[in-house]
Amino acid sequence: MKTMVFDIGETLVRDDRYWRLWADWLGIPHHTLSALVGAVTVQGLDNAEALRLVKPGLDVGAEYAAREAAGRGEYLDDTDLYDDVRPALAGLRALGIRVVIAGNQTTKAGKLLRALDLPADFIATSGEWGCAKPSSEFFARVIDVAEAQPWETLYVGDHPANDIYPAVQAGLRTAHLRRGPWGHLWAEDPAVVAAADWRVNSLAELVDLVDES
Structure with a gap:
């Protein structure tokens, strides 16, 4: 090899921080979003579907850009x-x-x-x-x-x-x-x-x- x-x-x-930041941005408890991520995982769906369960019709790309613009974006x-x-x-x-x-x-x-x-x-x-x-x-x-x-x-x-x-x-x-x-x-x-x-x-x-x- x-x-x-x-x-x-x-x-x-x-992925803790990633989903925590999304939950804070959407104004929901961290556990709620974690549970929804688990649910869509079991269904074989894309993780982004968990965000749309919280906010139907969500444009994830546009929302990501809005978080970045607000100084609440991705961080590692x-x-x-x-x-x-x-x-x-x-x-x-x-x-x-x-x-x-x-x-x-x-x-x-x-x-x-x-x-x-x-x-x-x-x-x-x-x-x-x-x-x-x-x-x-x-x-x-x-x-x-x-x-x-x-x-x-x-x-x-x-x-x-x-x-x-x-x-x-x-x-x-x-x-x-x-x-x-x-x-x-x-x-x-x-x-x-x-x-x-x-x-x-x-x-x-x-x-x-x-x-x-």
Whole structure:
């Protein structure tokens, strides 16, 4: 294995702040929006549908822009990272693994992630690329920036439909991370178990995986 590519939301970064800021902006309790996100997840719908359940007909893009203009927009700092992120990514690089971060996030999120000075060789978001998971175009971009053959590249993520299945279709190796609502919900699903090359509970396990190979 030469390269590991990491999803962002609920793989490296907690989504707590993201949904909390939306709940505050819409004037509803944090728990209400969290529950609605869970509900649309189970239904296989896009997360944005949770916002439209609160405010029917909501133009999410326009509302996002309004939040930014009001100084209440997207924000990330080290407290949003899971505790194992920095040590795991640094450990992988020390072993000679190219570390790439690529997930479904906004253009601003890409800038915020790069400002965190993570131990990664390359960081990009769907907003910057103009294509999003689970599209084949997104994973073609992943293969391009991986600088390795697909079978030498491992894609790590929590969401089966956005991460594991399309990565497998692109010829990549995969690791399903039991983390966040999506990672826990489908952790023991037979289709996920069959599709993923590895299933892990922590990013630290990926360091051990390389070290033992």
